[in-house]
Structure formats: structure tokens, C-alpha cells
């Protein structure tokens with residue numbers, strides 16, 4: 001099919017090709033989407049989020065939509081807990097234990113038993129801390145195996161952690177990591193990979209890479225920013241060592257909401273991170289002159305946590321716990337299947353792998369004028385984003401994206417491309433940061 005055919009033209013071609021009326025069987029009609037929505041067991045969760053009318057929101061993989069439970073909690077935290085109860089809230093509202101309490105609320109979403117997840121700080125900070133802890137835990141080894149396609153902050157921090165610890169970063173694509181780990185023998189200290197490629201949406205083989213690393217005695221660190229809340233992460237079952245993730249994407253914790261770190265229980269006693277802040281001390285209010293680590297996951301705490309964000313996140317998590325990750329994953333795959341079918345009909349180059357086992361919860365489409373196309377789409381109320389050099393990203397949060405949204409987004413994309421609306425000069429000048 002030609003690259004920029006309109007959606008109706010593309011459908012016509014598909015019908016001719018199939019030799020029948022494919023409108024229903026092609027499964028991309030509005031009626032078909034409505035029938036899927038009518039049968040969707042998660043459909044009721046959409047009302048638990050506040051989305052502006054007329055918007056199809058496909059950027060929840062960057063900033064999740066606002067859960068309905070959050071504003072009242074934030075109001076209470078600001079006016080009562082902070083405004084009235086003041087410093088007493090560290091005790092009366094148990095602010096002090098929020099990092100481990102919220103960590104335990106995140107734990108089931110990554111397949112972790114309680115006592116192994118701490119919340120607070122950013123993904124970047126936890127990544128750095130855990131990478132240094134991993135390199136120190138394998139100090140006889142000198143290689144930090146890293147993902148060449150990783151999100152930039154992971155790459156920058158891997159370089160810095162390696163420099164600090166006298167290690168060398170070796171960048172090996174995820175598809176080759178298991179083989180390289182086996183070939184390297186005992187050289188690798190830690191393998192640090194993203195669960196999903198943030199550009200293409202490719203899902204990595206966590207079990208295979210982790211097993212290969214463990215066979216040689218290396219540790220693993222998985223960045224699950226693009227999967228937590230959308231794809232199951234089996235931290236305990238797969239024997240993962242460290243897991244970091246953010247909470248402002250699929251978990252809808254809010255802009256800048258704190259990240260989390262999982263440290264497997266068996267590694268906690270030896271956890272020796274770069275940043276040994278006073279909240280991770282065994283007895284913080286003894287104000288001792290020297291650092292003495294707390295027991296358990298509390299030693300992964302650093303400094304004063306961002307409580308407004310953390311308590312907003314805590315309120316947001318309820319809805320994810322109720323829905324259950326298995327149902328979320330099933331719907332997410334159905335949504336991305338449908339969008340891929342639509343993109344195929346439009347003749348677009350889909351960069352996201354098609355097998356379910358290799359796909360996260362986003363669909364990436366390549367287009368040479370990606371930025372302008374997305375700007376025109378956003379003006380039509382369909383919000384996704386772009387990543388260089390040519391990727392249009394569409395993220396699907398199963399709790400608030402409907403099948404009707406998928407078809408509406410594809411129709412808008414088809415209209416933009418067929419009309420050439422993206423060539424309007426107002427779209428060709430790049431003036432946004434995200």
C-alpha cells in the first residue's frame with residue numbers, strides 16, 4: 001500500500017484485496033470498536049479518570065491522566081495535613097513511613113512481596129544508586145552491560161556510575177545480551193536494560209537476560225518505566241535483583257511523582273548505594289555523625305521524600321490495584337492490535353513488534369515528518385508524542401483508552417495524512433519540549 005493513502009482509500013484497497021466487504025471483518029470500523037467497548041470488562045474504569053471532553057489521550061506512557069481519587073487527597077494533604085497539622089503530620093499522618101508504605105502498594109504491580117520496594121526520589125537517582133550498589137556488590141568484575149537503545153538518562157548514569165566505580169560500560173543490544181553474557185563469563189558485574197524500548201515499544205526478554213546474567217554470577221537491573229501498570233513485571237518469580245520505575249506514566253501518579261526501587265530481599269543486607277542519606281539511617285533522629293544503614297528496604301531511602309507527590313501517587317494507585325494487571329495487559333494488547341491493524345490499513349510503517357510477547361503498551365509508527373504530523377493530530381484532539389528521528393508514539397492505558405478512541409485516532413491520522421494538513425507552516429516549526 002502507498003504511504004499516504006487516506007483511511008477510506010486504504011480500506012477500499014483492503015476490501016478489493018480481500019475480495020469481499022471487509023468493513024466488518026477488517027475490524028477497524030467504528031461499529032466494531034463499539035462492539036469491543038460494549039464487551040470490555042474494564043470499560044467502567046474510564047470514569048475513574050478525569051479526561052477533558054473531545055480528547056483522545058494516547059500519551060499516558062509519558063504522563064498518565066488524572067485519577068478521580070487524587071484531587072480530594074491532595075486537598076486534604078495540603079489543607080489539613082500540612083496547613084493545620086503541620087510538623088505533627090510526620091507522626092499523626094505517618095508521613096515518615098510513606099516511602100515504604102507506598103513501596104508496598106507498588107510491589108504487587110511488579111510481582112514483589114512486601115518489604116522490597118521503596119518509593120521516593122526520581123528514577124534517575126534510584127538508577128544511579130542501584131548501579132553503584134550493583135558494581136560494588138560485584139567489585140571483582142569490571143563490565144557494566146548496558147542497552148544501546150536505552151532512555152538517555154539511563155545511558156548517562158551508567159557512564160557516570162561506571163566512572164565512579166572504575167568499571168567499563170559495554171553497550172550490547174538486548175537481543176544479543178544473553179549470548180554476550182554467556183560468552184563473557186565472569187566479567188560482567190551488572191546488566192542494565194529497559195523492559196520496553198521507549199521509542200519502538202519493543203518488550204525485552206526479561207527472563208532470558210536475567211537467567212543468562214545469573215548463570216555467570218552477574219546482577220540485573222531492569223528499568224520498568226514503560227511497563228509498570230501496563231505489563232506484568234514478575235520481580236520475585238524471575239529472581240530480579242534491582243528494578244527501577246517511574247510512577248507518572250501508566251500509574252498516573254502525577255507530574256514529577258516519585259519513582260521506586262526494588263531491591264530483592266536477598267541483596268538488601270549487602271546493599272551499599274552511592275547516596276547514603278539520613279532517611280536510610282538505622283536511627284535517623286539519633287543524629288549520629290556516621291552513617292549506619294537501616295535494616296531491610298528502608299536503607300534504600302535517601303533524603304526527605306517529596307510528600308505531596310507521594311501521597312497523590314498513593315491515592316492514584318488504588319484504581320490500578322482494583323483493575324488487576326492481567327486484565328489490563330489483555331486489553332492493552334487488544335488496543336494495540338487494533339491500532340496496528342489501522343496503521344497497516346493506512347500504509348504506515350509500524351516500528352513496534354507484532355508478536356504479543358515482544359510488545360509493550362505503545363505503538364510506534366515511523367514517518368519522515370513525525371513532528372508536524374503529531375502537531376496536527378494534537379490540534380485535532382488526539383494526543384500522542386514523537387521521538388527522534390521519525391517516531392510517532394501512541395501509548396494505550398487500558399483503564400481509560402477505549403476501542404472507539406483507537407479508531408478515532410486512526411481516522412484523525414488518516415485525515416491528516418490524506419489532506420496534507422501537517423504541511424501547514426504552523427506545524428513544521430518545532431516549538432514544544434516534549
Ligand SMILES: Cc1ncc(COP(=O)(O)O)c(C=O)c1O
Nearest residue numbers: 122123124151153198223225246
Ligand atoms: C526508561 C526511562 N527511564 C527513566 C526515565 C526518566 O527518569 P526521571 O524520572 O528521573 O527523569 C524515563 C522517562 O522520562 C524513561 O522512559
Ligand SMILES: Nc1c(O)cccc1C(=O)C[C@H](N)C(=O)O
Nearest residue numbers: 061062063151198225249387434
Ligand atoms: N519524564 C518526562 C519529563 O520529565 C518531561 C517530559 C516527558 C517525560 C517523559 O516521561 C518522557 C518519556 N520517559 C519518554 O519515554 O520519552
